[in-house]
C-alpha cells in the first residue's frame with residue numbers, strides 16, 4: 001500500500017507532519033510512521049526560540065539537530081518552524097529588559113544564528129508566524145510594539161542573507177478562506193514583493209474545527225497568492241471535534257482535511273501539505289481547546305480514521 005508521501009510525490013507535493021521529539025525517541029510505532037509515511041517534517045516545538053536559546057547567548061540545538069538528521073536519513077525535507085513569533089519566547093526575553101535598539105539587535109542575531117546553524121538543511125522557513133489579528137491589523141506583539149511594522153521585512157532580509165537558498169514563508173491561521181485576515185496578508189506580501197523583500201511563500205496553518213465548517217473558498221484564496229508568484233503550503237493541518245466525536249463529526253473532519261488538500265492540489269505553487277501531527281495520542285488540541293480533541297487522521301491506537309482514507313483518495 002502506498003504511503004501519503006508517495007501519493008503526494010505523484011501530485012507534486014510533499015506530505016509532512018509536525019514531529020513531537022519525545023514521541024520520536026520513546027514510541028517506536030510513532031517513529032516508524034514518521035519515517036515511512038511522510039516526505040517532509042516540521043519540528044512541533046524544538047526549533048522555537050524558547051527551545052533553542054533558553055538562556056541568553058546559550059544555544060541548544062540538540063533536539064532540532066536530531067530531527068534534521070532523522071529527516072536526512074529518511075530522505076525527507078524539513079520545514080523550519082519558526083523564527084519570529086510572539087509566543088514560546090524564552091523567559092529572559094521580556095519587553096522591559098531591553099531598549100528598542102537592543103531588541104532589534106537581539107532579533108537580528110537570533111534570525112542570523114538560527115538560519116546559519118541549519119544553512120543548507122532547511123527547505124522552507126516559517127520566518128514570521130501569526131503576525132495578524134482577525135480584523136487584519138497587525139498583532140500587538142513585543143515585535144510590533146518595540147520595532148514597528150518594519151520588523152517583518154527585516155526578518156525576511158536577515159533570513160535570506162543567512163541562507164539564500166531557503167524558501168522563506170510567512171505563516172498564519174484562519175487564513176484558509178478569503179477574509180479580513182487573509183486580505184491583509186495579501187496586501188502585505190504584495191507590498192513586500194514590490195519592495196523586493198525576499199518573501200517566497202505563504203503558509204496556511206489549517207487548524208480547523210468541524211463546528212465552524214470547512215473553508216470552501218480556499219482555492220480562490222490560494223490562487224491569488226499563486227498569481228503573485230508566491231509558493232503556498234498548508235503547514236499545520238488538523239480538524240478538531242467537540243468531544244466525544246461521533247461518526248458524523250468524523251466524516252465532517254474528513255471533509256475538512258479534503259477541502260484543504262484540494263485547495264493545495266488546485267494551486268500550482270502549493271508544494272507542501274503538512275499535518276500538525278498524525279495521531280490523536282500527541283495532539284496539542286485537548287490542552288489548548290478544552291473539551292475538543294480527536295483532531296488527527298489516526299486515532300490513539302494508530303488506526304486510520306475516515307480522514308486518512310479521504311486524504312489518500314484525494315491525492
Ligand code: XIL
Nearest residue numbers: 044045081082129173205236283284
Ligand atoms: C503548538 C504545539 O503543537 C504545542 O505543543 C505547543 O505547546 C504550543 O504550540 N500555531 C503554531 C504552532 O504555529 O507552533 C503551534 O504549536 C500551534 C498553533
